[in-house]
Amino acid sequence: MAGLTRNLPLPRSALLRSITHPQSKEVLDRGIVLWFPAPHSFTGEDSVEFHIHGGPAVTAAVLQALGSVPGMRPAESGEFTRRAFQAGKLGLTEVEGLGDLIHAETEAQRRQALRQMSGELGHLYQSWSQNMKRCLAHVEAFIDFSEDELIGDGVLTRVDGMVRDLQSEVLRHLRDQRRGERLRSGVQVVIAGATNAGKSSLLNTLCQRPAAIVSPIAGTTRDVVETALDVGGFPLVLSDTAGLRDTRDLVEKEGVRRARERVAQADLTLVVVDSSLLPTDVKQAPDFLQDHLRNVLLDQKQIHADLPSDRFLVVLNKADLLPEQQRQMLKVNFGCISGLPQVCVISCHTNEGLQDFLATLHSRVKTLCGDPLSGAPSLTQARHRAHLQQCVAALDQYQRYRDLDLALAAEGIRLALTSLGRITGKVGPEEILDIIFKDFCIGK
Structure with missing residues (x-):
């Protein structure tokens, strides 16, 4: 961006600068320049913002000048938000909240979208995901190590209670009469x-x-x-x-x-x-x-x-x-x-x-x-509802097979975790292993 302005300002400092064409050196506008070095930017990458006057001629001239810089191209629709998600700056529910905020047409829609964008809904789903990971880790540890008497029978009893509590919470969340x-x-x-x-x-x-x-x-x-x-x-x-x-x-x-x-x-x-x-x-x-x-x-x-x-x-x-x-x-x-x-x-x-x-x-x-600012965060997407219903059905599978086949019961928790992962992001097997060794210190 040094070709369009004389020296970049200090990080996150707004300064008035002349914005010039990188080849002709013609002054295109005088505006505010902001510099956000990685990773402290919306996308986690080096970013520069030009706050220019909004006339169509000024905008067209600055965009044409940017296009003349080698390797520079216009962003595709949603590309900035996609890069922010891939960099871990935003979760999937926060991305959807941002999209809803952009398209909000009423005050209540704005409030609901802003609440989701703040991460409250994502945090709720992440907490459920963490509890399911712990349940799965404990069941798999019992399957793998109970014969060596490294894991006691009380582990499964605790898992049973956690699964029931999780299922009750998800069902309560689903019974919202589609308000969100x-x-x-x-x-x-x-x-x-x-x-x-x-x-x-x-x-x-x-x-x-x-x-x-x-x-x-x-x-x-x-x-x-x-x-x-x-x-x-x-x-x-x-x-x-x-x-x-x-x-x-x-x-x-x-x-x-x-x-x-x-x-x-x-x-x-x-x-x-x-x-x-x-x-x-x-x-x-x-x-x-x-x-x-x-x-x-x-x-x-x-x-x-x-x-x-x-x-x-x-x-x-x-x-x-x-x-x-x-x-x-x-x-x-x-x-x-x-x-x-x-x-x-x-x-x-x-x-x-x-x-x-x-x-x-x-x-x-x-x-x-309902009031978008009170109570628990609301379900706002039909896809969330579908995945949460699949999550409840998978937790049912755990309870059905708990005393018949522990491997199939564990698969129920894994499917429930996968359904949640489709809302919040994918879950890798290394996370399950981390919990197993952290909670039980097996093989230390």
Whole structure:
């Protein structure tokens, strides 16, 4: 880098320097230069940072000058992070946390990614890995040396307890209701309901833009209209769907099929109901609403099933069409009915009740995602979940074969360790030997 600037600054010191072309000696810019000698750099290699002005001409000129230096080339996508991983500067979970931090779009996503990047999740998995290595080392030592009376029977009893504890910890970690994965990829929220209930109007109101076509003609929305949304720092993937009704129109029928499919997969469904359809006698409204929800959301095979209230939020739209007294009575009556999903009374036309609805939606989404800064670190990747499930199954193998074939039982621990290794990094056989000789001092 000496060709682009006059003398490198002291390590980790920021100095203002003229940045020149190495051949023509033309000054390209004046910027800050930082020098990070190995191994104290992001990648563990000698590194130089140029903090230049951000105009496209300046950037292009400096990049062209760098490209003219023999042996210099642009880094490939992710190459800096890959080199940091290979140099042991970052673990696999920290690399994934860095990637999530770069792509974070909401405050909660940023917090979760930063926590994972700090190594907290990796440290948890590494602690499990260390305990499994110790278990495997002790079992293998018992297999190899118990006949020489160098290893007592109590070793296996301790291993049994450690394996049970490890399995319980991993299972507890897996029972997180996918909060971390939801936060990373966005909570799947579906807007569903009968035709002309105001589903597209609700989508446009939440997005604050005309994302979907609004028309008084029933069946306007025939496909799924999807958009991303930030609600109080939590990410939502909001889907408007076709009105749920029986139809002979083949295109609309496909839209209805897709709508029901999205509802089945959704983390939360906003069921929009035209409040003008409710009976004028408010006391009859709850029974009417329960029947309406079953008829709209459930097929004939499920018509008498209960709706899981934690997966649905009822939105009584078009409240502006109701008399003031009826609106107020609806809000009071629907606030204390068991067996019915939570109800919000709003008007997309006048925005009445919108703030209360958004507060309720935020509360539901926060419950689905959890607080990324509290408790144990969350699972954020589907691949982590798959490997941890394999880890639990492998520890089961140890318990099944413990009294039948100790070699097969040891293989179960080895498979569990391999599954964890696919998350944190590979485990070499020399590490197992190190523990054997360290813990038992065999052959000293």
